Amino acid sequence: LGSLPELDEALVHGAVKRARPKMMTVAAAFMGLLPIMWSTSAGADVMKRIAAPMIGGLFTSFLLELLVYPAVYKLWLQRQEAKRLGHALPAER
Template sequence: AFVERAQRAVAAEVAFPQGYYATWSGQFENMERAKEKMKIVVPFTLALIFVLLYLNFGRLAETLIVMLSVPFALVGGVWLMWWLGYQMSVAVAVGFIALAGVAAETGVIMLIYLDQAWQEMRARCRAEGRAPGVAELHRAIMEGAVERVRPKMMTVVTIMAGLLPILWGSGTGSEVMSRIAAPMVGGMVSSTVLTLAVIPALYALVKRRELG
């Protein structure tokens, strides 16, 4: 953003003699090359996460539910970047890539808990000689989600405890490390809300359709 404003100001206010021109180099040139690489790395990372999730679950619905955790996590990362006044950079992109992996991982664990609770509920209903209904589905989801609260909060607290000193550090290299940590810190907050609230709701919608 700064370079774009500077380019516009130079173009509007500086008249170069014939044969003279200005080029933008140094760190800006390196950043432009890195942006081109990120256009390949980021989609490839998301595609790889999707493929691995599909191979794990074997079902498209569950895979899409977990993938929804990624944009929700990014919302928190973008918000914290705006609050801190950070611009997009290679370090920030690295932080977002790491955040995508963590968000997908926590979503997978939540789905595993929900699946286990639902399978146990179905087995209980079969033992009683009746078919499980929507009420049993909701009860199983509540049990699975509640079981996930403590592990999720432990994960978030551990990650935040490790990243907050990096985010607020002022030593050598802190300019880069703080920009890697910022998306992950903000993303963990929004990802927690998603994992504990939104994913169980989406899981309920999918399973209710299967129940008919």
């Protein structure tokens, strides 16, 4: 990656390419956990306590992988490039 526009394009392409497989994985796991969340049989209260955080973790990981990680990576690369070129970063001025 030679320039900032190339980095932006690569990050967008990577996020878009991962969107469908990640969505399918999250949807399949979510559909598998729904019967546990709707269950009213014996022991359901214990299983609901296990399934609820798993559902939250699925959605959190989905958002992190597609939105947050690429943004953090871009910021990290920009910081590395600024250090390499010897420029002062805005927070360091």
